[in-house]
Amino acid sequence: MTRISFDGRVAIVTGAGGGLGRAHALDLAARGAKVVVNDLGGSIAGDGGGGAMADQVAKEITSAGGQAVANYDSVATPEGGKAIVQTALDAFGTVDILINNAGNIRNAPFTDLTPEAIEALLAVHVKGAFYVTQPAFAVMRDKGYGRIVFTSSAAGIFGSPEQANYAAAKGAVLGLANVVALEGAPHGIKVNTILPAAVSRMIENMNLETLAGVPTTPAHNEPEMITAMASYLASEENPYSHEAFSIARGRYARVFIGVTGGHHVPADAPIATADDVAAHIDTVRDQAGYHVPGSLVEEFALIP
Ligand SMILES: NC(=O)c1ccc[n+]([C@@H]2O[C@H](COP(=O)([O-])OP(=O)(O)OC[C@H]3O[C@@H](n4cnc5c(N)ncnc54)[C@H](O)[C@@H]3O)[C@@H](O)[C@H]2O)c1
Structure with missing residues (x-):
């Protein structure tokens, strides 16, 4: 079996200060990628909290002999998206891989969702995916190569009670990915979407009622299980584009509409x-x- 390598590649992972993003960044770096570790820090609600989280992960990478720089901009603004991509250009000269992973969560029954809870999720998941991908896509288009991984959710595609804001945002991410995939095809840019389920602070903070009915038998729920698919999709070996994959409880499966x-x-x-x-x-x-x-x-x- 050939070992997937990212030697010479430059990757951006958003929301990489913890959880799944951290696991993605560590694996890409361990396989040779130069990585921009983006995270604005803060709570699961998405309030900015400073650079400590991104710094910590960048330090983990460099301590292990890899190459990484931290970036603390929010994905949710055009300026933030441009600054994240500019960080990659300044530090490493290009962008080959983008993993859109940053996310926040504010669950509530449908009629209790405040305008703030709706706006905050659309801002990070949907606008964030737009604003980082646009400048990264432009670099990839000009060089004729790129790999983009979007992060949606089973909640967004299949539904999940008390997560209307989250589900709407994650559904929108799949719609966005479908178009970026079509526009990326002539330029060697492969674009896919993952629907992860893994232990992270986000899952630990979910209302357990939301997960009622999920089997409690032992299963692989480590972030690294998600990373295995994210790294594959981000690699040159991946010939697929415009697809979506669910990774949950040890099972890897294609999702389609x-x-x-x-x-x-x-x-x-x-x-x-x-x-x-x-x-x-x-x-x-x-x-x-x-x-x-x-x-x-x-x-x-x-x-x-
Ligand atoms: N863990 C799961 O089971 C699961 C399931 C479905 C989808 N997801 C998605 O996977 C992704 C990672 O989630 P996680 O479980 O690792 O949660 P997490 O809370 O550990 O990670 C999300 C990261 O995004 C960062 N972030 C939030 N707003 C940001 C912004 N505006 N700019 C930059 N960074 C920002 C946070 O600081 C945090 O470090 C999210 O998009 C989440 O919605 C996770």
Whole structure:
């Protein structure tokens, strides 16, 4: 088995001061990457708390003989995103890999979610992913190579009670990744999304009611389990793009959104009514023979 190497590569990992991001940064560096360790520090709510967390991880890397610089900017502003990418350019001359990992959480029942709790999550997960990826993508496009990993969540794709703000933000991340993947394809930029589940301070602070029904049998929940997929997707060995992968409880699996064959009203038939939809709803919902379109164009091309 060939050992995946990041020799000569420059990586940015956002939110790398702890949890999954720290594990990603350590592995990339141990495999030869020069790493920008970004984290604004602070609580799980996403309040800035200073540079200590990013400094600590950068120090862990350099103490082990690797190369890293810390960056404390917030991903959530255009200026912060540019500064994070500029840190990579100043320290290491380029950007080959971006892992969008920074995140915050503020759970509450749907009607209790405050405007602040909604805005704060959209700011970090969604705007943060935009503002760091835009300048990084420009560098990758100009050099004709790049690997971008976005971090979504099962909560965002499948739903999770009392996490409407988090789920909306994480769902948006997948939508963003799909377009960046399509635009990156002609430039050698592979873009994929992970849906992790691992022990971190974020999970430890979740309302346990939210996780009711999750099996409690022993399973791999280490951050490094997530890193294994993130590093693979960030590597030159990865030929895949525009895909999403769930890593949970020791299981690695592809996640995709499909469309059923559906019920088709030919152009020369009368326009459908609500009664027609009711008459055909079983066919509309029938999952047998579904398709997984690679774009809006591919979806429309499926329709006779
Ligand atoms: N742990 C899980 O099971 C799980 C499940 C699904 C998704 N995720 C996602 O994985 C990612 C990592 O989460 P984690 O579990 O390691 O949690 P974590 O809280 O340990 O890590 C998130 C990091 O992001 C940093 N951060 C927050 N706002 C930031 C900002 N504006 N700019 C820069 N950094 C910022 C935090 O300081 C923190 O170090 C997040 O995007 C999270 O939503 C985690």
